Amino acid sequence: MQKARVSILDGYLDEPSCLGVPPYIAPHVRYTYGALKDAGLTEDDINYLTIDQFRDNRKELIDKLQLSEIVIIIAGTTVPGKYLGGQPITLQEIEELGEELDKPKTFLNGPIVNCGLGINYIDVISEEIPGLTIYQHLTDKDLSKELDIAQIVDRWAGLGVEVTQQHPNYPYLVCEIETFRGCPRENHCSFCSEGFKEVTYQRSIDGIINEVEGLAELGNQYFRLGCQTDLLLYQSKEEEGELIPNPAAIEKLYSGIREVAPDLKVLHMDNVNPATIADFSKEAAQILETIAQYNTPGDVAAFGLESTDPKVLEANNIGTTVEKTLQAIKMMNEHSGYREDGVPKLLPGVNLLHGLQGESKETMELNFKFLKEVLESDLLVRRINIRQVNPLKDYEAAHGYSKHDFKKYKKKVNDEINKPMLQQVFPVGTLLKEVIIEESKGKISFGRQLGTYPILVGIPGQHEVGEIIDVKIIDHGYRSITGLPWPFNINEAGLAELESLPGIGKKRAMRIFMKKGIKDLDHLNEILDYGYDVERLEDLILFK
Structure with missing residues (x-):
């Protein structure tokens, strides 16, 4: 690690609309690096390291961080997760670092700034758009008064691509790409951190394509359009108060990415509201076929069903229903579930969240019944993710069942759903x-x-x-x-x-x-x- 004016410590992040735990690198890191470049710093002025690199060599690296003028910590895990590629920084580690780094000025950035946490020993809690606060600190200039936030993000995304070469996983690194920020629903799911975001925007198609081109020119070959709440609503059109999916925009985006990164090895996506597919089936069918035309096999669209219990859906303002989700699963199987080289092109994943308000023991029975119906209908689902809610701010988890019942329920899903589903998705010989x-x-x-x-x-x-x-x-x-x-x-x-x-x-x-x-x-x-x-x-x- 060289002596640098500014050091970026990537503490990793994981939120409903974005993943930045290795082998992924979050766009927040690239935006921050791009902001520093835009402020006049050179590559030699900026150092990047991950929290795991820091942990592995703490004694030496803490001394080198002390030599920096500024240390930027990027962090925020707002959803529960288990990781093999790295362990996100904890609040305790953030505060210990802030206390120990007495010479450089410390900035905290990432989803953690929206969580309402009281964080000690950090000098500056940044604004929620990565890079904006540090840019203003270095230049005494508020760029948001000259450009729209989306324009700033597109600009910094292009400038920040070279930080990927400093990541320890490079070149086997998945570049998480943002298409838009924030949840477009007027009323958000009560447990979700997306509702905390005050700044929202839609990135331009050209801006995203230019970012991918810059990343590809540096040898990056793995991309995921994973940073958004519902990819089908990227560049959507508002008509009579409704957001209508825009198939032409998705086609232009995907074809453009393929044109500038012809040697890519992975082009995947994440996050679709199944209600969007069900409510706008004509447009959704076009978009699913477009994605399957340009993506690479093994792609998964996570569906945030969260619960099949009507009481839970209503109590938590979840933006889909059981019926709409089942229809979306059917449509995805029909329009994008075909195989290429033996692997399905694009399948749904189903997220089921427990500990939500309104839950009871019956919730688990309803969830299992729904999954059984999917399996017996010969529909493929790549992933069933059963997890516990991570309560944020004022949300209080509610468990209407015992730990024994929950463990029994998960085992039943594994025995009767997960294993036979995997056998269908990945047959012997795949x-x-x-x-x-x-x-x-x-x-x-x-x-x-x-x-x-x-x-x-x-x-x-x-x-x-x-x-x-x-x-x-x-x-x-x-x-x-x-x-x-x-x-x-x-x-x-x-x-x-x-x-x-x-x-x-x-x-x-x-x-x-x-x-x-x-x-x-x-x-x-x-x-x-x-x-x-x-x-x-x-x-x-x-x-x-």
Whole structure:
């Protein structure tokens, strides 16, 4: 870490409309970096590091942060989450840093500034638009008096692209792209932090395309249009008090991204209100087909259903219904659920939130009944996310059931819904490309693809963290799947890998391992004394 005038400490963020936990980098980081460049600072004047880098080398890095004139901390997790790629900064860590950094001026930025928290030892709590406060501090100039906020954001987004090269995950980094800020609903869900935002805007199509072009020129190949509450309402048109989806704008955006980043490997999205699909089915169908035309396989649109209990929906002002959500699931399966290279192009995810006002034990029964109906209707859902509410400001969580009941409910969903759903979404033999190993434990390694809500893949055998491999799916768990490296040469496989083959087990695996030089399925059949259906392995193994 070089001596710099300004240091950006990325504490990561996760809010309903945006994700910035590795392998993602939030737009807030790029906007802040762009604001510093716009204020006249050079690349040598600015240092960027993540909270995990800081934790790993705290003693040395705290001394170097002390040499900066300004330290900007970007933070804010307003939704519950479990992360493998990094751990967001805590309020305690923020305050400890603020207290210890007695020489530089400290600024706090990100979604945390909207949460109404009393934060000690920080010199400046920034305005909610990333970069605006620090720009004014450095230039004595309020840029918002000259330009619209959306124009400022487009400008800083383009200037801030080079910070991605300083991220420890680069180039295997998902660039979270913002299309608009804030929830367009007049009355917000009572538990959601989107309603805290006072400044809202819609970014321009050209501004987003220019940002992606700049990122791509630096070698970034992974993009997610994930920073908005409902992608279908990007550049929507208001008619008689209603926001009407704008298929032409979505087509121009997606085609433009593909034109300036022809070598991209991931183009995914996040966040759709299922009610928008149901209420504007004609426009929504066009948009879903457009997204599936230009995106990459494995895309997921999270549906914020949150509950199937009418009492809970009403008590919390949730902006959809059970009927509309089911219709949206059907439409997404029909218009964008087809497969490319064996993987669905775009499927819905269903978020179910517990601890909401109005809940009872019956809520869990209604949720399960809805999920069962989806499964039995042969509809695909990529992800079912059951979690507990993170109470913010004055919201009080309400649990109308015991911990035992909740645990039993989640197990029932796993047993009867999640596993059979995964078997349909990722059938045995499905090829997943570029799985990045994140962890290795004993005889099994774990990895994911880069993208939106990537499935966790368990891979038998030891692999180096960071290794990138293709895998073929051989088995399914509740929220993860098992895959073997592809191509899989049975004559070079380890015992752990052989044991994981469907129906093989330890004894057969040892016979295969000891034999080697297996020529084909007939030879394998002979080795196993004709007691195993070798045809099961035809698409999973090679005999090189």
